[in-house]
Amino acid sequence: MLGEVSSARIAALWSRRQILTLLVTRDLKVKYADSVLGYFWSVLEPMLMAAVYWTVFTQIFSRSVGREPYLLFLVTGIFPWYWANGVLHQAVKALNRDSRLVRSTNLPREIWVFRTVASLGVEFVLTIPVIAAIALAYHNEVSINLGFLLLVPLAVLIETILLVGVGLILAPVAVVFPDIERVMRAATRFLFYASPVLYGVQDVPHAFRNIYIINPLAGIFDLYRSVFFSEQFAGWTATMVAALNSCLVFAIGAAVFAGLERRILKEI
Amino acid sequence: MLPAISVRGLGIRFNRNRKRRISPKDLVLRRAAPATEFWALRNVSFDVNAGEAVGLVGANGQGKSTLLRLIAGVLLPDEGSVTVNGGVAPLIEVTGGFVGDLTARDNIELTAGLHGLSRREIQSRFDEIVDFAEIGDFLDTPFRHFSSGMKVRLGFSVITSIDEPIVLVDEVLAVGDRNFREKCYKRMEDLLSENRTLFLVSHSERDLKRFCTRGIYLRKGELVADGELGTVLDRYREEDVDPDDPDRLRPARDRPEDEDQEESS
Numbered sequence: 225m226l227g228e229v230s231s232a233r234i235a236a237l238w239s240r241r242q243i244l245t246l247l248v249t250r251d252l253k254v255k256y257a258d259s260v261l262g263y264f265w266s267v268l269e270p271m272l273m274a275a276v277y278w279t280v281f282t283q284i285f286s287r288s289v290g291r292e293p294y295l296l297f298l299v300t301g302i303f304p305w306y307w308a309n310g311v312l313h314q315a316v317k318a319l320n321r322d323s324r325l326v327r328s329t330n331l332p333r334e335i336w337v338f339r340t341v342a343s344l345g346v347e348f349v350l351t352i353p354v355i356a357a358i359a360l361a362y363h364n365e366v367s368i369n370l371g372f373l374l375l376v377p378l379a380v381l382i383e384t385i386l387l388v389g390v391g392l393i394l395a396p397v398a399v400v401f402p403d404i405e406r407v408m409r410a411a412t413r414f415l416f417y418a419s420p421v422l423y424g425v426q427d428v429p430h431a432f433r434n435i436y437i438i439n440p441l442a443g444i445f446d447l448y449r450s451v452f453f454s455e456q457f458a459g460w461t462a463t464m465v466a467a468l469n470s471c472l473v474f475a476i477g478a479a480v481f482a483g484l485e486r487r488i489l490k491e492i
Numbered sequence: 493m494l495p496a497i498s499v500r501g502l503g504i505r506f507n508r509n510r511k512r513r514i515s516p517k518d519l520v521l522r523r524a525a526p527a528t529e530f531w532a533l534r535n536v537s538f539d540v541n542a543g544e545a546v547g548l549v550g551a552n553g554q555g556k557s558t559l560l561r562l563i564a565g566v567l568l569p570d571e572g573s574v575t576v577n578g579g580v581a582p583l584i585e586v587t588g589g590f591v592g593d594l595t596a597r598d599n600i601e602l603t604a605g606l607h608g609l610s611r612r613e614i615q616s617r618f619d620e621i622v623d624f625a626e627i628g629d630f631l632d633t634p635f636r637h638f639s640s641g642m643k644v645r646l647g648f649s650v651i652t653s654i655d656e657p658i659v660l661v662d663e664v665l666a667v668g669d670r671n672f673r674e675k676c677y678k679r680m681e682d683l684l685s686e687n688r689t690l691f692l693v694s695h696s697e698r699d700l701k702r703f704c705t706r707g708i709y710l711r712k713g714e715l716v717a718d719g720e721l722g723t724v725l726d727r728y729r730e731e732d733v734d735p736d737d738p739d740r741l742r743p744a745r746d747r748p749e750d751e752d753q754e755e756s757s
Contacts, residue, residue, distance in 0.1 A: 246605045254593070328588030329606045330565030330580070486568045490506055 230478070236332045243331060244338055251343040266347050267354050270306045274298045277422060289423035291453045293362045299355050300449045301421035304379075307348040308387060308441060312412050314340045315391035316398035316405045323492040333485055334478075337391040345384060359452060369454035372447065379447040386440050386470035392477030396484035399491050420445050425458035433458075440466040440473070494577045495539040496658055496689040497563055503534040503571030504558060532558045533713040534571070540706075542578075542657065545690040547704035547721055549728050555713040556693045560584055560662050563691060578689075579608065579656035586647030592636030596627055599635050600650055607654045617653045624675070625649035645672060652679050658689045677702070697725060 256262030278295050281287045290297045318340045319326055319333070326336060359366060398404045419441040420428075428436045437443055437458070443466025450457040508528045533555045540546055548556045561567040562574050564582040589603035600621055604614045622628055625646040630638065638646070652659075661680070680703060684690055694700050700707070700721060707724030709717040711731070717724045 240608075242610070243606060243608075246602065250594075250598075250602060253598075322591075324585070324588040325591075325606065327566055328582070328585045330582075331606065486570065489567050490504075 230482075233332060233334075233482075237334060237338075240331055240335060244335055244342065247335070247339040248342045248346060251339070252346060255347075263350070267351050270299070270302050270351070271354070273306075274302050277302075281422070289427040291424065291456055293365050296355075296358050296362055296366060296452055297424075297449070298422070299358055300452060301419075301445050303348060303351050303355060304383060304445055304448050305416065305419065305421050305441075306351075307344050307383065309412050309416070310344040310347075311341055311387040311391055312394070312408055312415075314344065315387075315394040316408055318391060318395040319399050319488060319492055326492055327489075333489075334392065334481060337395050337481070338388060340395075341384060341387045341391055345380070345387075349380070366452045369451055372450040372454055372457070375447055376451060379444050382440070382447075382467050382470050383444045385474050386444070386466075389470065389472075389474035389477035392474075392481040396481050396488045399488040400484065415439075415441070420449075424449065424453070424456045425462060426456045437462040437465050438469065440469040442466065444470075493542065496542040496544070496577055497540040497691070498575040498577075499539070499559075499563070499572070500537050500575075501572030502536040502559075502562065502569050502574060503531055504562065504567065504569050505529045505531045531713055533562070533710075536572070536710075536713075536715045538708060538715065538718055540689060540691065542689055543687045544706060545684060545704045546692065546706045546708055547700040547724075548691065548693045548708050548710065549700065549724060550710035554710045556710055557584070557662055559710065560660050560691065560693055564660050576658060578658050579654075580658045580660060581607070581651055581654045581656040582660045583648065583651050584660060584662040586651050587643045588647075589650075590635050590643070590647065593634055595632045595634055596622075596638070596646060597631045600646070603647075603650050604654065607651070609654055613655075621646075621649045621653050624653075624679070626672075641669070641672075648676060648679075652683065656688075659683055659691070661690065661692045661694075663693055663695070700725070 255266065274295065277298055281290075282294055287294070314321075315337060318336045322336065326333065359368070394404065394408075418436075418439055425433070425437065425442050425446045442458075443462035443464075446458045446462055447466075506529065508530055536555075536559065548559065550556050558567065560582075561584060562569055563576060564580055564584060565574075565576070566582070566584075589606055590599045591602065594602065600618065601614055604617075604621075605611070609617075622631065625642070625648070627638075627642055627646055630642065635643070635646075659680075680690075684703065690703060692700065692703055704721050707717070707719065707721040707728075708715060709724050709728050716731075717727045
């Protein structure tokens with residue numbers, strides 16, 4: 225019964241994939257077309273953050289974690305972090321922001337979460353050339369690991385699954401429990417320090433590492449970073465745990481969303 | 493032949509309270525309905541065959557719009573089922589799909605796309621949509637600068653251009669000035685002549701008689717009469733005893749031709 229329902233749902237979603245493309249194109253158009261510096265803005269924020277952390281941790285504090293060149297080490301973590309951070313903040317508004325659209329169309333409601341993850345994901349992918357440019361500037365100090373470069377799509381896929389799952393939980397819960405928006409601010413800050421952005425997975429003491437990699441972002445960011453810093457790769461266990469936990473979050477998200485859908489349609 | 497719309501034991505309940513608290517427990521357990529909930533619709537069953545034109549009558553707050561939304565699939569039932577064979581063009585909240593910051597051009601593409609039209613279909617119908625809505629000079633104006641009349645015209649125009657066999661109409665016929673209203677009627681009649689199924693909610697006896705042959709009467713969320721429109725209207729008139737309710741059914745003769753513009757939302 226449940227399997228039947230969810231396969232019908234997947235079919236319904238697949239048949240509306242054009243609409244997802246439409247919504248994502250619309251989001252990017254609004255973001256990029258409305259200001260001349262559209263693309264620049266979407267890179268500026270994470271770059272500024274990287275610049276701040278680089279200054280603090282190379283010029284002010286002495287630092288024993290991470291790798292050199294630290295700027296490249298930072299951006300390989302901060303850029304994918306920005307995608308996750310954006311989803312966490314926007315997923316809570318995914319249904320409320322366009323409540324009139326949600327109310328007037330009978331699209332599978334999951335599409336509003338997919339749209340949030342996809343729009344921000346496309347933005348993340350569009351910022352990858354900036355990482356490449358920074359790597360190029362340091363070409364004397366770093367080398368590219370081709371094997372890990374080929375695994376970047378896998379990292380993007382795992383992160384997508386994770387973020388869709390998180391979005392499917394947050395979006396409906398935020399409709400019936402609006403306070404969650406405020407909770408998210410604290411939660412993302414905590415998650416930022418609990419993820420390998422400023423430091424690498426290998427900098428985490430051995431004693432905690434097994435617990436640490438339960439956070440799927442650990443394995444995901446580690447995979448991205450190993451393109452340039454393969455010597456600090458934390459191992460395939462972290463990758464596997466990240467993939468499994470992401471699928472688990474996705475399954476929980478699908479169940480929560482299905483369970484609350486009826487209710488949120490009455491509320492929005 | 494399969495009925496176009498099949499409604500079986502339909503029920504939906506809403507919370508009477510404004511507050512919409514949820515405890516983490518609700519996420520896990522499905523609990524029995526608390527006492528603050530009431531059934532907006534219950535035990536409603538009927539079939540509508542393809543090509544039938546059904547008028548839904550009843551005073552305000554008796555579940556008409558809720559039923560329409562359930563058929564449109566923008567609400568989900570707590571009990572029973574709604575089966576719709578074929579696509580639905582919902583003329584409910586016709587301006588709902590529009591985004592204030594986007595231009596009319598972008599909005600037409602977005603809304604038509606959300607209702608399932610392909611890019612090519614949108615392109616081929618674009619001029620017709622613009623002509624019908626009479627907004628030719630404002631194509632590149634942001635939607636939020638539109639007057640309320642223009643908004644509704646554009647909404648009506650877009651939704652009636654999505655080519656679906658089932659058309660749901662919630663009070664939108666009473667919009668715009670007299671000329672536009674006539675255009676709407678004309679468009680509705682064209683749609684009906686192409687053997688579409690119509691489901692109309694209206695307080696206007698004239699509109700109901702003009703388009704519908706069958707009536708369904710809802711009271712307190714229950715279906716009390718279903719049959720030939722004239723009979724159902726008679727029954728409704730008998731029971732609809734509150735003369736102070738401004739929204740009670742208006743007999744055709746009471747409705748002046750040059751009635752002021754009405755807003756429906």
